[in-house]
Amino acid sequence: MISKTGLKSQLSTIYRRREFDVFIVIVIVMVVVGLRNPTFFTKENWKDMLMYVSILAFISIGQMMTIITGGIDLSVGSVLALSGMSVGMIMREYAFLHPIILILTGTIIGLSCGFLNGLLIGKGRIHPLITTLATMSIYRGLVVVVSRSLWVAYGDITPGFRLIARGNTLGINNLMFSALIIAIVSYYFLNHTRKGREIYAYGDHQEAAKFVGINGANINMLVFSISGMLAGFGGVLWVSRVHTAQANTALGYEMQTIASCVIGGVSIFGGVGNVIGVLLGTLLFGVILNSLELIGIVDFYKLSAQGFIILVAVIFDAIISHRVAEQMRKQRRIFNDGQ
Amino acid sequence: MESILTLKNITKKFTGTLALSEVDFDLFLGEIHALVGENGAGKSTLIKIITGIHQPDTGEIVLKSETVSFHDARASYDHGIAAIYQEASLFEDLSIAENIYMGHQEVRPFTRSIKWGAMYNKAHDLIKSLEVNLDPRALVKSLSIAEKQLVEIIKALSADAKILIMDEPTASLTREEIDYLFKIARKLRSEGTGIIFISHRLEEVFEIADRVTVIRDGKIVGTIDKDHLNVDELVKMMVGRSLQTLYSKEDVQIGGPVLKVDCLSRAGEFNKVSFELKRGEILGFAGLVGAGRTEVARTIFGVEKPEGGKIYIEGREVKIENPRQALELGIAYLSESRGEFGLVLPLDITQNITAPILKRFARFGWINRQKERETAQKFYDLLDIRASGLEQKVESLSGGNQQKVSIAKWLAANANILILDEPTKGIDVATKAAVHRLMSEIAKTGKAILMISSEIPEIIGMSDRILVMHEGVLVREITRSEATQEKVLAAALGEA
Numbered sequence: 001m002i003s004k005t006g007l008k009s010q011l012s013t014i015y016r017r018r019e020f021d022v023f024i025v026i027v028i029v030m031v032v033v034g035l036r037n038p039t040f041f042t043k044e045n046w047k048d049m050l051m052y053v054s055i056l057a058f059i060s061i062g063q064m065m066t067i068i069t070g071g072i073d074l075s076v077g078s079v080l081a082l083s084g085m086s087v088g089m090i091m092r093e094y095a096f097l098h099p100i101i102l103i104l105t106g107t108i109i110g111l112s113c114g115f116l117n118g119l120l121i122g123k124g125r126i127h128p129l130i131t132t133l134a135t136m137s138i139y140r141g142l143v144v145v146v147s148r149s150l151w152v153a154y155g156d157i158t159p160g161f162r163l164i165a166r167g168n169t170l171g172i173n174n175l176m177f178s179a180l181i182i183a184i185v186s187y188y189f190l191n192h193t194r195k196g197r198e199i200y201a202y203g204d205h206q207e208a209a210k211f212v213g214i215n216g217a218n219i220n221m222l223v224f225s226i227s228g229m230l231a232g233f234g235g236v237l238w239v240s241r242v243h244t245a246q247a248n249t250a251l252g253y254e255m256q257t258i259a260s261c262v263i264g265g266v267s268i269f270g271g272v273g274n275v276i277g278v279l280l281g282t283l284l285f286g287v288i289l290n291s292l293e294l295i296g297i298v299d300f301y302k303l304s305a306q307g308f309i310i311l312v313a314v315i316f317d318a319i320i321s322h323r324v325a326e327q328m329r330k331q332r333r334i335f336n337d338g339q
Numbered sequence: 340m341e342s343i344l345t346l347k348n349i350t351k352k353f354t355g356t357l358a359l360s361e362v363d364f365d366l367f368l369g370e371i372h373a374l375v376g377e378n379g380a381g382k383s384t385l386i387k388i389i390t391g392i393h394q395p396d397t398g399e400i401v402l403k404s405e406t407v408s409f410h411d412a413r414a415s416y417d418h419g420i421a422a423i424y425q426e427a428s429l430f431e432d433l434s435i436a437e438n439i440y441m442g443h444q445e446v447r448p449f450t451r452s453i454k455w456g457a458m459y460n461k462a463h464d465l466i467k468s469l470e471v472n473l474d475p476r477a478l479v480k481s482l483s484i485a486e487k488q489l490v491e492i493i494k495a496l497s498a499d500a501k502i503l504i505m506d507e508p509t510a511s512l513t514r515e516e517i518d519y520l521f522k523i524a525r526k527l528r529s530e531g532t533g534i535i536f537i538s539h540r541l542e543e544v545f546e547i548a549d550r551v552t553v554i555r556d557g558k559i560v561g562t563i564d565k566d567h568l569n570v571d572e573l574v575k576m577m578v579g580r581s582l583q584t585l586y587s588k589e590d591v592q593i594g595g596p597v598l599k600v601d602c603l604s605r606a607g608e609f610n611k612v613s614f615e616l617k618r619g620e621i622l623g624f625a626g627l628v629g630a631g632r633t634e635v636a637r638t639i640f641g642v643e644k645p646e647g648g649k650i651y652i653e654g655r656e657v658k659i660e661n662p663r664q665a666l667e668l669g670i671a672y673l674s675e676s677r678g679e680f681g682l683v684l685p686l687d688i689t690q691n692i693t694a695p696i697l698k699r700f701a702r703f704g705w706i707n708r709q710k711e712r713e714t715a716q717k718f719y720d721l722l723d724i725r726a727s728g729l730e731q732k733v734e735s736l737s738g739g740n741q742q743k744v745s746i747a748k749w750l751a752a753n754a755n756i757l758i759l760d761e762p763t764k765g766i767d768v769a770t771k772a773a774v775h776r777l778m779s780e781i782a783k784t785g786k787a788i789l790m791i792s793s794e795i796p797e798i799i800g801m802s803d804r805i806l807v808m809h810e811g812v813l814v815r816e817i818t819r820s821e822a823t824q825e826k827v828l829a830a831a832l833g834e835a
Contacts, residue, residue, distance in 0.1 A: 192452040194444055201430050201441050208428035210392055212442035213413025271432045328481060329607035 070270030071128030077253030083235030088152030110232010118224030122217035203270030586800025594618030623802030671749030739770025
């Protein structure tokens, strides 16, 4: 037998390099944009950007879990909007409700949406892409139903609700604090619990997962519920941050979460991805979006830029994984030379 | 003898097909019980019922004296049943240690968090106690096929199982590693473990089994004691007929070389492979799974680029950059998995047969359907494809008939060199014989066939000449007259 230590360390360096690469790109983008527009480095800009990135980050972590199982959740944007709109409408009617109750309500709405996705995928055995493509439209339609064609405006937001996004916990802005806690819990869940590891195993090889007694339906219900729950929670924070909820809130948001995952090294084929990668991926994505805004690029180009970033990340991945495969082939010593 | 596992009257249907029919089977304490039968006979289904992956439609599973039913693999694991599966069942992107313990990791009492350190240490000790050299933290995808098989074995052994199932555990091991595995198996047997051993290599069955049960077409044909074993008898029980009819190879006038491969190499796959393929010849390509045969075929077909060596067709050196060029040179490749390079499953038989040659029927971009149909019909009749008609979708055909369609396709395209990769894998005996007959007839017309097969009887029965590969190197050439199972196997295992 041949020792594989050399190859192994090489592999892990490549994995570690992914986070490093993303980090370097973040720094480069920041320097370039900072030089062109000094407002980039102001405290207000950073706060704004990080508040945006925070919500994106934890919804992307939920998205990552579905992608690790080999699926995808296209409905996160609609779930976010549905949760935000529902909570906003409830607030209009019952302004006295404590923000905590509203947060719980939004989260439960998201959880239910996600659970339904998981049920259709896990028990109904419908492909995740098809399922969430359908529910994306269904949930988006429900936003209009819930709103009765109205929208939640600045005046409807109670001061207490506004504080959800503006307030601090332990000296850190609530949104960033939430993202941090969710990231830590997710990291622990994915790396240190049996269920977490089963998610990776299931995404790696579904048939083999069956051989060790992993229940695929349960895994699907779990990850889609988590993804929906985080999107629902995000919906409440979103409305608190932007002070409005409309039928087209967070339209196309799923693309941003998927992009953050892909940039962060999550394999679209399942089985590979980690929280730190996704956090950096989201940060890079947020920095780029913010930069485009500061440089004065209009929304239309922003969308194209978004697609372009995904493309670059995917091509980058393809090149890297091809290289690794080739390297591994060449290092595999199968010949009986010299024996 | 005390029985540790008894299956009574097990029947299992899969959407219409009867996979197992009223199967009775028993396993004693401290016994190695071999289960043999042809591909598709029902061995794997039986194993999956014992391990809880499938549930029987009727019948019962009795452990010692307790009747049990397993709703999933973990339930059977908890009852002390572990298995080494034939198909790769490892998680490529996870570490060796995690693969070994997936599904039953040790966790801390309150936090329920996995004891990673303890897991790596236990895996390290286990690997060491088996005297192999593997890093428990290495990712499985960085391992060779033989190393992966070892991980499978280690994984099953880690369970301290009362019942251990080995489904073709030796398929890609060297003789040394097989001896080692057998040593472990005998040790476990002496400790009272019941082992179910499945192998296609009858020599191994003779070497290690205490009893042999033969299964055919989902039914148990019989169980024989070690002392009464006899190869001819066993083969007859497995196949249900004697071997001659299965391999209808006719003697053909062998012509000059059509394909010559000189020192072909690809790092990590195969090294300095040289051979000639002659007109009218069936050249058998033997070796273990992972020996590099498929890789050589794919390189000749232009799927991968050679990193060294030359390919000659009809004496002229050629550079084959892609499969299209290979087809233009008259080379066709039927891959092991018929989906991949072979057939477009949702399309009908006509469309599949004429796919590579549509240009012939086209005028100004419009296809003459009449002419297309006529050509398809010709080959449909020639190859005796059994279907409801030319319009039947290929996905609804049986494996053997799919194989015929893909052969028809390349014959219609005037291929002179057919590379058949495991042409009869997973198809039933009757169709197998038909495919063999067809191969023989194709060779008679002066075309050349390179047949990759892991079934040694097929190699011996069908080949004019046999090349044996071992770990990426051509180790031996054997002529038809001097070929024996033992010679081919020894060479494939690298002992020649």
